[in-house]
Amino acid sequence: MSKAPNQDTDDDDDLGLPALPKGARNYMTPAGYARLRAELFGLIDDERPKVVEIVHWAASNGDRSENGDYIYGKKRLREIDRRIRFLTKRLELAEVVDPAVHHGSDQVFFGATVTYVEASGTERTVTILGIDEADSLQGQVSWVSPIARTLVKSREGDELRLVTPAGVLEIEVLQVSYPAPPGEQA
Known part of the structure; x- marks a missing residue:
């Protein structure tokens, strides 16, 4: 199954941030690691559930093609999911150096x-x-x-x-x- 040209791909997960050099470690300070981890859990535990609730409510209202809450909610979900994937990858590669x-x-x-x-x-x-x-x-x-x-x-x-x-x-x-x-x- 192929993806439509406008859908996100894993190659786009950098969100404009510089890529890691090939084979390089992702060095981070303990404070930097904690900030990224807090952002990840904030997205997973707080922001994403709220947007899912809005999208669910908007979808129950009927015609989705002209429903702004639904359309923008789905777009925001894609952005959140993309950031979650990015943060998860970066934290998995992180080497915390104090x-x-x-x-x-x-x-x-x-x-x-x-x-x-x-x-x-x-x-x-x-x-x-x-x-x-x-x-x-x-x-x-x-x-x-x-x-x-x-x-x-x-x-x-x-x-x-x-x-x-x-x-x-x-x-x-x-x-x-x-x-x-x-x-x-x-």
């Missing part, structure tokens, strides 16, 4: 917050997180991003070459920090 294990280290690994300066004197701070949890507006970058790949395994004081579409930038690592382990919060 950056607090590197607390006190001056070497850059997953979860580090790094301050660096460009040759132009511009100082920037980024936190290296998982693909599904990084938010560039918050100064967070994915561990597969060019800046993260350049910074990983460097140490405070290292001078590095960051390859960008605009050319090569010379940068120097100024500071590396990690969250404190639970119980050591200051």
Whole structure:
């Protein structure tokens, strides 16, 4: 049986988020994993049952072809189911890495917050997180991003070459920090 061209396929499950590199692990911080898991269970336990109830009620009203509650409810169900499939896959592939294990280290690994300066004197701070949890507006970058790949395994004081579409930038690592382990919060 073939699918109609407008129906969702498993290939579309990325919802615009970057794909994982082939064979790569889906590194996540404990907080990122907890957020995705909470979203998944919220969709399964709360949102989906409410939409199913609306669709059921709308379907019982008769003519479905002109029933907005039914049409939009079914569309929303497809969106919810698609997000549930996506989150389930990502959580199955997740490898939770607690950056607090590197607390006190001056070497850059997953979860580090790094301050660096460009040759132009511009100082920037980024936190290296998982693909599904990084938010560039918050100064967070994915561990597969060019800046993260350049910074990983460097140490405070290292001078590095960051390859960008605009050319090569010379940068120097100024500071590396990690969250404190639970119980050591200051």
